[in-house]
Amino acid sequence: MTQVTEHGGGVWSIKVPIPDNPLGHTLVHVLDTGRGPVLIDTGWDDPEAWDTLVAGLTAIGVGINGIHGVVITHHHPDHHGLSGQVRESSGAWVAMHAADTEIVRRTRQSEPGTWLAYLAAKLTAVGAPEDHIAPLRTARATGRMRTLPGLRAALPDREIVPGELLDLAGRRLRAVWTPGHTPGHVCLHLEEDHPANLPGRGRLFSGDHLLPGISPHIGLYEDPDDATATDPLGDYLDSLERIGRLGVAEVLPAHQHAFPDAARRVQELLDHHEERLTGLLALLATPLTPWQLAERMEWNRPWEQIPHGSRNIAVSEAEAHVRRLVKLGRAEAMTGSDPVMYIAV
Structure with missing residues (x-):
């Protein structure tokens, strides 16, 4: 049974499943244009996801071979994965x-x-224990991981330029750069009257930037060739405030469900991160490595139950929050500590 929702005004969403993931699905949006339908995101590269996407398009009268274009909010595999196949x-x-x-x-x-x-080097630098790093060293030594994931996703052939309208016949879809979840995350502002006449300035395809009941993961931007001390959490908070000022009538996110009152949700997320930063400052009354900080932070389950890969994500999020505190002058790295330790100031 296809899971298609019509949002009115030539917009639909299709629930495309994500295998073995508590998020459950990605909402792939379909936007009708004068040159043919355009997808906003595509879903995970998986046979069931592909079949669901094709069935959903068929249900709204669109053949997969009739897709005119694909707009990707960000590079993560649950958004970009099927773009190559499309x-x-x-x-x-x-x-x-x-x-x-x-x-x-x-x-x-x-x-x-x-x-x-x-x-492995990054995890060593933040104080991860050897038993956590050892599987990575083994995988490298044995060549067990022969290819990196996501290689079937398309290399994009068009650039989304922040602030510009996308070249979509008969539609006004403006790109809003919202870094934080990824360095190139974009939201897409449909600058058209709401089909149900809800008050506000159009609708927003928000990707993972603004979700109704989840705070998106904000970790460090990973680039082995770039040692720049980026500030992803600072980027995210600035981007949130920018989205809050748009005054959109409705948000169409990539997970969960559509919702009104973006400004209220923006304020909830700003408050959430301020509370989290305050909590981390209390923990940093004693010097801690980012790994030790991650062990002590609140997650959706006890640290002992968090799988190996998810611990890497958690420590990246801890680092992003510490980096924000350092940028604000509320914490600092202890000179000469190895692995690096931070303390509140």
């Missing part, structure tokens, strides 16, 4: 912000061994 089936163009396109290009060019060595 392009092969339809000849559609694929658009993405340049910062995330560069990540896709780097992934295609990277040797798995190089990436595993980088990750």
Whole structure:
């Protein structure tokens, strides 16, 4: 049974499943245009996901070979994964912000061994225990990981330029750069009257930037060739405030469900992160490595139950929050500590 929702005004969403993931699905949006339907995101690269996407399109009278274009909010595999297969089936163009396109290009060019060595070095620097790092060293030594994931996703052929209207016949869809979840994440503002006349300025395809009941993961931007001290959480908070000022009538996110009152949700997320930063400052009354900080932070389950890969994501989020505190002058790295330790100031 296909799970298609019509949102009015030539917009639909299709629930495309994500295998073995508590999020459950990605909402792939379909936007009718004068040159044919355009997808906003595509879903995970998986046979069931592909079949669901095709069935959903068929249910609204669209053949996969009739897709005109694909707009990707960000490079993560539950959004970008099926873009290559869509392009092969339809000849559609694929658009993405340049910062995330560069990540896709780097992934295609990277040797798995190089990436595993980088990750092992990063985890060592933040104080991860040897028993956590050892599987990465083994995987590199044995060549068990021969390719990096996501290689079937398309290398985009169009660039989404922040602030500009996308070239979509008969539609006004403006790109809003919202870095934080990824460096090139974009929201897409449909600057048209709401079909149900809800008050506000059109609708917003928000990707993972603004979700009704989840705070998206904000970790460090990973680039083995760039040692710049980026501030993803600062980027995210600034982007949230920018979205809050748009005054949209309705948000169409990539997970969960559509919702009104973006400004209220923005304020909830701003408050959430301020509370989290305050809590981390209390923990940093004693010097801690980012790994030790992650162990003590509140997650959706006890640390002992968090799987290996998810611990890497958790420590990246801890680092992003510590980096924000350092930028604000509320914490600092302890000189000479190895692995690095931070303390509140």
